[in-house]
Amino acid sequence: MMRYLSRWTTAAVLWIAFTSLAGAETLAATVEQWGLLGSWAVDCAVRPDRDKGAVLTYEIRGDGRVMYRRDFGDAKDENEVVSATVNAEGLLNLMVYFPTLHQTRQFGLLLAKDGSLRAIYNRSERGEYTIRDGKYVKTGAPTLPQQRCSQQSS
Template structure:
């Protein structure tokens, strides 16, 4: 039995690696201007579990992660990013703690702020729709870049 490196190399090129998928999401997020820390009020300290401070960071191996309130236990990988109509950035975020993947649609304000337009699960359930929280019908807050 002989080893055939060419077919193996072609197979790897066709399917890529998880790191390359993360790199594509990272590139799109970076081009869109998402990387960094965002908050309702950058002067206030983050409170665990509040979700008022979020950050989009790049790991040493090039993956994009989403972290809430600087909480190391609330760190989630962004596995896909795409830009849709109206310059809406759509992120697929794997949330192991909740055993789900969610899609989050984000828009930019004229002042440079961002806000969520939608947040939906793979099952079609929404926590945010049309820029409003499903639970209380309040609009999602504008987040400003802190760094």
């Protein structure tokens, strides 16, 4: 009986390890194929600044994790992308865990034909939106398109 239990335990551990690895590869492949990797900003010539625009960087680490780095000039953080799917309209739906905020946020990004990137929605796990239908909820102003930047200094 113990031998069978041991085999089942080993099989379960291996299954979990392989499905986690497969999930990471699928996530990395999704963001790479969609065209998200790299650094993005409203104006790449302007130094990162909380009021004038952050530089947002998406990268795949050696261990396969997809990371989302935000550079606001006076503050920087790094967060893990835990999910990425593309819907029929081409919207990339990301779920990112922000450890410093103790929350997961979901946001949708659209890649325009000119290569620019635009935030369509951004919401907390409780469904509270900061961006909805491509507009900031607080002001009603449309989100600005972001351009892919060449290498940024960290």
